Amino acid sequence: MVRILWLALGLAVGAGMARAELNSLFPRSNAAPETATRASLFAPDARIGFFAPLPERTAPRVAAPIIGTAHVDQLLSLIARAESGSAGYDAVQHGARVRPVQLPTQMTLGEIYRWIDDTPGQPHAIGRYQFIPPTLRRVARVRGFGPETQFTPGVQDALALVLLEDAGLSQFQAGALERRQFMHNLARIWAGLPLPNSQSYYEGHAGNSAAMSWVAFDGGMARIWPVGG
Template identity: 55%
Template sequence: MIVRRFFLLIAIPAAFTAHPLMAESYSLAKANSARISDISFNLHDSGSQGPITLRHVQHVQPVQAKPRSFEIHDGTGATTHLKHLIAWAEAGHKGYDAIQLGAKKLPAKRPTQMTIGEIYAWINQTPNQPHAIGRYQFIPSTLQSLVIQAGISESHKFTTGVQDALADILLEDAGISSFMEGKISRHRFMTNLAKIWAGFPTATGRSHYHGYAGNRAVISWDRFDAIMKKIFPTKRG
């Protein structure tokens, strides 16, 4: 479902520390929200809810899905914040080990303990079910394309570092470099992100893939915009 616009070559270390995306979106219905920092965005699904508020967190405690919160750590980079936001919208509390909830036949191992080849084998052995996997909920066609672009072998484990590196390629596809250079607006970049990650809304308020394989936006456009303004305060809307 992702149209590959170009191939990006990235350098990936030969050895990854034990540290992907898209339309088959992970449900957050019963997931704890991602805990990222000491600035908290209180998010509500309903547009009638109050404005986003900021609060300082002394002790991080698990919270239920409604209201759900997304937090940003001070002192980390904007791209890291954005990847946290993507993971919050897509993977829920399982993060790098998330598998789409519609998958009934699960692999024997956690995704981060599997090799790329083992993931491919699981996909081939379990047809007729969704296979979105990892922190960025990569679907099979996207995963295969990214692995080829990154030059990763099937013997590599699907570690956190590998998943983050593959997500960086997708961010480049979405135009993050052009956005950071001021060549495209924040709203254009947000729309591009929504065409990759089904959990994000377009300006219509709906996911670009609304209704496909159960997908829906998990955040309103206004709140998505408010968080993006916080992450990228100097970039135009």
């Protein structure tokens, strides 16, 4: 009888320890995952941007891309000067007659897509890097960002990096692409950036014009990447 009691007591203690282990291994925290808080690539002006913000909600955690390196950060800031100006991540193309009801950084991509679909016949460039609808949808697919993804600064930056790679960023940094050609490629993506004649690659198309001179663009690139990159 005594052996049976000791055995029962041992089982009860073991079960209690197992529960304690489970509780310590799997805490009951309901904290939402961190959301990215960085900058993006398009802003509000025919020469500035393509996106709008989404309402507050939990956004999926996004793996940090190559943003954070001084050169890339400075390049993104240089592009933003021409595209979104002081509006930054919350820029919306100035020609949009019907603007989003929320700031772009407070919106989800799905809400931005709905705003675009519900307001045909007007410009929809949005965000720090002035993403236009086809570009926004494409780079979001590349990044794997679904409609529930919030259009945060970090998400905008990650989307802009896709465009930087389209322009040849990796080749340029590796010395396989000349700086002048890289700048030309960037100007083909962002209408606010100039060609050597200080005009936009899309000069006069849909009201586009360069938002900075070639001297300013070239000087900015030389400060970021001295001696040709």
